[in-house]
Amino acid sequence: MAADNIAAIPLIDLGDALMPGAPGSAEAARLMRHAATISGFFYVRNHGIDANRVDAQFKLAAKLLDVPPQRRAAMDMRHSPTMRGYENLGAQTLDATARPDLKESFYCGMAYPADHPYVLAGYQTYGHNQWPEEVPEAPAQCEAYIQSMLGLSRRLMQLLALSLDLPEGFFDDTAESPMVTLRMIRYPAHPEGADERTFGAGAHTDWGAITILAQDSHGGLEVQMPDGRWVPATPMEGCFVVNLGDMIPRWTNGLYHSNPHRVRNLHSGGAPRYSIPFFYEPDYFARIEPVPGTVAEGESPRFSACTAGEHLREMYLKTYGMAAKDDAPKAAMA
Ligand SMILES: O=C(O)CCC(=O)C(=O)O
Numbered sequence: 001m002a003a004d005n006i007a008a009i010p011l012i013d014l015g016d017a018l019m020p021g022a023p024g025s026a027e028a029a030r031l032m033r034h035a036a037t038i039s040g041f042f043y044v045r046n047h048g049i050d051a052n053r054v055d056a057q058f059k060l061a062a063k064l065l066d067v068p069p070q071r072r073a074a075m076d077m078r079h080s081p082t083m084r085g086y087e088n089l090g091a092q093t094l095d096a097t098a099r100p101d102l103k104e105s106f107y108c109g110m111a112y113p114a115d116h117p118y119v120l121a122g123y124q125t126y127g128h129n130q131w132p133e134e135v136p137e138a139p140a141q142c143e144a145y146i147q148s149m150l151g152l153s154r155r156l157m158q159l160l161a162l163s164l165d166l167p168e169g170f171f172d173d174t175a176e177s178p179m180v181t182l183r184m185i186r187y188p189a190h191p192e193g194a195d196e197r198t199f200g201a202g203a204h205t206d207w208g209a210i211t212i213l214a215q216d217s218h219g220g221l222e223v224q225m226p227d228g229r230w231v232p233a234t235p236m237e238g239c240f241v242v243n244l245g246d247m248i249p250r251w252t253n254g255l256y257h258s259n260p261h262r263v264r265n266l267h268s269g270g271a272p273r274y275s276i277p278f279f280y281e282p283d284y285f286a287r288i289e290p291v292p293g294t295v296a297e298g299e300s301p302r303f304s305a306c307t308a309g310e311h312l313r314e315m316y317l318k319t320y321g322m323a324a325k326d327d328a329p330k331a332a333m334a
Pocket residue numbers: 183185201206213215220221261263275276277
């Protein structure tokens with residue numbers, strides 16, 4: 001079974017590619033290009049993140065999601081200008097043709113200082129976390145996890161640049177004040193007799209640049225291949241699943257893909273499934289337009305150029321039917 005999905009979702013060993021200029025970087029970049037032109041999904045191993053840190057984050061996810069419902073209501077993400085806090089079961093419909101998602105989650109972001117210009121401006125994803133006092137260790141632990149994921153994301157963006165025959169540091173200046181979201185998700189067991197429109201997470205593509213997913217041992221994530229087939233992203237010990245979000249096709253003029261994926265918690269024997277995706281997006285004002293070498297001479301780009309902030313705002317509007325209050329930056333974006 002593992003061999004099957006490794007063929008579809010390649011495994012990249014980063015052990016020798018973690019530092020700029022490291023000898024294994026070219027090979028990692030080559031494998032990344034291969035994965036990116038198929039589905040945009042790959043596993044990473046020897047990624048430099050301590051297994052204990054990941055385990056502790058799963059324990060924290062359970063604690064956060066065990067906070068009683070009436071307390072959680074006070075910290076619902078809908079009360080947050082930056083969409084941080086609790087998301088209830090059924091609050092999001094990732095696939096508009098399916099039923100509302102059978103998942104609940106807790107969202108948080110990087111601890112930007114309150115006087116950071118983007119926080120003051122109220123841009124989406126910057127600042128304003130809502131922490132439950134029942135879990136006092138959450139802010140510091142989430143920030144530490146975010147910082148380690150951010151380090152890995154920056155390295156993956158460097159390898160992505162290499163994979164496009166660009167200098168390793170090509171994307172570095174888009175990472176100055178990144179938009180990052182950490183999400184801790186819990187999926188109840190898939191209901192018995194549920195119809196084919198029922199999902200833990202309906203089919204969707206991710207919106208940002210890179211998603212780094214830690215999943216527990218139950219499985220349930222499936223990825224759509226170019227031929228339409230759904231392939232399980234079976235959990236692999238010590239590995240993250242990495243996938244490219246919709247900004248990457250926009251940045252590469254469609255050369256790299258951000259394929260649909262979905263979740264059904266079918267094989268856990270009735271237990272809930274936990275997953276922890278980390279979403280990395282560049283700076284709010286990073287321009288997302290084809291990188292050199294991706295638009296052939298005489299051809300027009302396939303996507304309109306935009307800023308990362310504009311792109312993300314559109315996406316939130318699409319699946320939650322709401323956008324954060326960030327009309328102000330329009331002038332600055334023009
Ligand atoms: O839970 C998972 O395995 C995937 C979650 C996901 O796709 C998402 O949050 O975008």
